[in-house]
Amino acid sequence: MPEIPEVTRRLLLGGALAGGAAAAGLGTAQAAVARNRPDGPADVSPRRAPGRKSMINVPFDEHRTVRVGVIGLGNRGSGMTEGWSAVPGCTVTAVCDIRADRARRVADRLASQGRPRPTEYGGSDDAYTRMLRREDVDLVYIATPWEFHHRQGGDALRAGKHALVELPVATGLEELWDLVDTSERTRRHLMLAENCSYGRNELAMLRMAHDGLFGDLTNGHGGYLHDLRELLFSDTYYTDAWRRRWHTRSTASLYPMHGLAPIAAAMDVNRGDRLTTLRATATEPRGLADYRERFVPRSHPSWKETYVNGDLVTCLIDTAKGRTIRAEHDVSSPRPYSRINSLAGSRGIFEDYAGTSSTGGRIYVEPDHSGHTWRDFDAYRKEFDHWLWTKIGDDAENNGGHGGMDYVLQWRTVQLMRAGLVPDIDVYDAAVWCSPIPLSAQSLAAGGRPVRIPDFTRGAWVNRRPGLDTRPSEMPPVP
Incomplete structure (x- = not known):
């Protein structure tokens, strides 16, 4: 991956806010909001090019073996590379990082485990393009810093590969639309590597919702609440401090997908409902500066930075069916980890991360419960456990990070490709789940006014x- 360029406000806000808006900056964001607000044009989704077709319900071609190429070998990429090599019927054929020593270390580690040694690429910011020319890569997994995902994901599609991209697939509306259009043009799938959608509680919640346990769904609440302050100021964890630097660029919900995606899936977003409008609020940016004041030496380069992103950014999202989703992002405050993961309807509610049971969740549904007292989630998770977890849960816990959901994501992706099935998460899901990044910036730039959410499915x-x-x-038998 290349050295990190300065990310302009124009890039963060959509690349985007093009088409006659004023110069980049606050004026540009306000101009975009004017075009995108609820009383603006009814259709904020461009028409599909003549002769082009949707990628909805398009299955993969069957692959005897799924051959994976990995771009980005930092903490996330190197760990996931070992996960890919552990999935039956999958092999890692190539690995790439701008730092060639990382590619070498990952290749050495796989070889020491008895896996085929992947070919190494690195040493320049375009090394990944050489990897994309290989014939023995079917799926490209991208785990570079956020600002490179759009370009590298699009290049993978144009090279005839399917792409699984870490969060987010892009940070701007024009970029998101470009990935949708490129997927449709190349007839290759681009998927968001949303591991939390494969979490055990999240999938059980999904099944309960679709079985009607909560009645008519009315609202959901998800988030990414993770105290990253120590890691953000680490000189080694996020290479070149790339993630901390995002907090100096704009006020936006930078990473809403982990909390939003499971709620959206339970509400059948893009499958009978859709997200329509978003309005955002943000607290003052206090957490990172306070942590730096107390714990970071004055000689540290972070003292040249000014943090502008709010500690807690909240997106209130409406759907076509009248439901409401609250999505929160906070990585700058002292607090225990939570993705919230709460879903409610006319007959009950589920709340995750409540700590009332061994599974971490609590539930209250009629007619099972009465007396306004929370009940343990354990029995419900056992009853509604998703088939993926009952089938490969033990393997997941032994082979994958984040409680096993990383491996479930990888196993399922390989199974879909080997069996020639339709992706669980497609480019339209990826686009709408990532759209709160630029849309929250637009809303906040206009004082929290609501903005329209594009329909990436085009109806x-x-x-x-x-x-x-x-x-x-x-999973098809391994040849």
Whole structure:
């Protein structure tokens, strides 16, 4: 991956806010909001190019073996590379990082584990393009800093590869639309590597919602609340401090997907409902500066930085069916970890991360419960456990990080490709789940006014179709 360029406000806000808006900056954001607000044009989704077709319900071609190329070998990429090599019927054929020593270390580690040694690429910011020319790469997994995801994901599609991109797939509206259009043009899938969508509680919640346990769904609450202050100021964890630097660039919800995606899936977003408007609020930026004052030496380069992003950024999102989703982002405050993961309807509510049971969740549903007293989630998770977890849960806990959901994501991706099935998470899901990044910036730049959320499906959201709630299926035998 290349050295990190300065990310302009124009890039963060959508690349985007093009088409006659004023110069980049606050004026540009306000001009974009004017075009994108609820009383603006009814359609904020450009038409599909003539002759081009949707990628909805398009299956993968069957692959005897899924051959993976990895771009980005920092903490996330190197760990996930070992996960790919552990999935039956999958092999890592190439690894790439601008720092060639990282590629060498990962290749050495796989070889020491008895895996085929992948070919190494590195040493320049375009090394990954040489890897994309390989014939023996079917799926490109991208785990570089956020600002490179759009370009590298698009290049993978144009090279004829499918792409699984870490969060977010892009940070701007024009970039998100470009990935949708490129996927449709190349007939290759681009998927968001949203591991939390494969969490055990999240998938059980999904099944409960779709079985009607909560009645008519009315609202959900998700978030990414993770005290990253120590890691953000580490000189080694985020190379070149790339993640901390995002907090100096704009006020926006920088990482809403972990909390939003499971709630959106339970509400059948893009599969019978859609996100329509978003309005954002932000607290003052206090946490990072306070932590630096107390714990970071004055000689540290971070003292040249000014933090502008609010500690807690909240997006209030409306859907076409009248539901509401609250998505929160806070990595700058002292607090225990939580993704919130709460879903409510006319007959009950589930709240995750409540600490009332061994599974961490609590529940209250009628007619099972009465007396306004929370009940343990354990029995419900056992009853509604998703087939992926009952099938490979033990392997997941032994082979994957984040409680096993990393491995479930990888196993399922390989299974879908080997069996020739339709992706659980497609480019339209990826685009809408990542759109709160630029949309929150637009809303906040206009004082919290609501902005329209584009329909990336171009009208196909009205059709019910499977997503993460698919029926059980088998991994094809390994040749």
